[in-house]
Amino acid sequence: MTCEHFALGESILHSADPRVKLLLAAGYAVVTVGLESLEGQILALLGGLLLVIGAHLSLKEILRRLFVVNLFVLMLWLILPWTTTGSGVVHWGPVVITSEGLNLALSITLKCNTIILANLALLSTSTIFSLTHALAHLRVPSKIVQLIFFSWRYFHVIDSEFHRMNHAIKVRGFKPGSNLHTYRTYAHLIGTLFVKSLERGESVHKAMLCRGFDGTFWLLSHFYLRPSDICLGCLTATYLLLVIGIEWSSPWH
Amino acid sequence: MALIDLKGISFAYPNGNLVLEGLSLSLEEGDKIGLLGENGTGKTTLLHIILGLIRPAEGEITIFGERYETEQDFKKIRGTIGMLFQDSDDQLFCTTVLEDVAFGPLNMGMNRREATYTAEQTLDKLGISHLKNRVPYQLSGGEKRLVSMATVLSMKPEILLLDEPTNGLDKKTGKLLVSVLQKYPARAWIMISQIQSTIEAMSNKYCKMNGGRVDLV
DSSP states (O other), rough: OTTTTGOOOOOOHHHSSSHHHHHHHHHHHHHHHHHOSHHHHHHHHHHHHHHHHHHHHHHHHHHHHHHHHHHHHHHHHHHHHHHSOOOOOETTTEEEEEEEHHHHHHHHHHHHHHHHHHHHHHHHTSHHHOOOOOOHHHHHHHHHHHHHHHEEEEHHHHHHHHHHHHHHTTTTTTTOOSSHHHHHHHHHHHHHHHHHHHHHHHHHHHHHHHOOSSSSOOOOOOOOOHHHHHHHHHHHHHHHHHHHHHHHHTTTO | OOSEEEEEEEEEESSSSSEEEEEEEEEOOOOEEEEEOOOSSSSSHHHHTTTTTTSSSSSEEEETTTTOOSSHHHHHTTTTTTESSSHHHHHSSSHHHHHHHHHHHHHOOOOHHHHHHHHHHHHHTTOOOGGTTOOOOOOOOHHHHHHHHHHHHOOOOOOEEEEEEETTOOHHHHHHHHHHHHSSOEEEEEEESHHHHHHHHHHEEEEEEEEEEEEEE
């Protein structure tokens, strides 16, 4: 699985304390969503870009991910400009393109890309395991943390179970097509996967009970806040304050 | 006094399939029971019943002279009786090998330092200290089994229940596991295995599952 593609690396962001990164990512998203002025939004996007540059991530991979997101954004550009009411800029018969619609689409595009960039730089540079640990340290309810943790841990097992079954049907000459046989086969496959997952869950629980598990998750390793983490936190927070300042001084506000 | 005494245990699966019927078995001090039997004869079910993971429809479970019936009862015994599961992916779930091995000791009330120390010592005894910072699910099948064994032994159990410990392992890893278990000061164990060499090396009594009961061979 290559889901943790970006987690390998040696930049400042990779080695930063995941608790700090989680807080910054949350802060960055909240501030970005609340921005209304174009200056503020562009500044936030610039910050996101700076973070990605700081994380030394592969440009190709970043573009590939942004492309997927922007396909959805493209849909908004096709719909929002003529479905939003406001002052018309272009008139094509019954269709009126409004400046409000264009502004809305632009704003969503900027915000969306900003948040993706910031999250790529801040979150995907940590492994899921260290992020879940960080969540636990930040006192997020233990049940939520365990849910995320186990989903991730057993996603791998269930994924490989799916591939094993998929190989098993292929070697028996199965060729997927648009027919009832294919649908039925996939229905069986997914149904079996659900049952297997349930049974896996039960066995894991039994194995945990055998080792004295009673609902408490003990954390063995601790994170240590280093000066570089505080620097990163302060720098990014200051930048966000700057964005908020620009937002408030802008005539759009 | 038998360490574990089962009397008249019956168990049926929800589909009505009766796997254990009036089973009696007693595990005495020093017993190393090799449990044989065809697939689906209820060997694993029997081990799960001893630890209270599933409840029998009928029968009595006595461990160290005390009757065990409820989840609360069985909770007390789970550190003392260690169980190695057939599938290591069921047993390993933590971020790192070290954390997985320390999970049991932490649950038993050790503090972080003691638990880490115990975990490191156990890994060392199994000769797998080099794996301690690895992610369990990325290990090879043999390594996973050894780490699973470490997660059980780190709780220092007195009795072991081993569900096919050497199944699917290569000769070298299988031998290593057998030698670790032979050195471990267990008071008794019950081991399920289909592998003749493992059964011979690790048992002093042989039992066979037959029609829902256990017969001494």
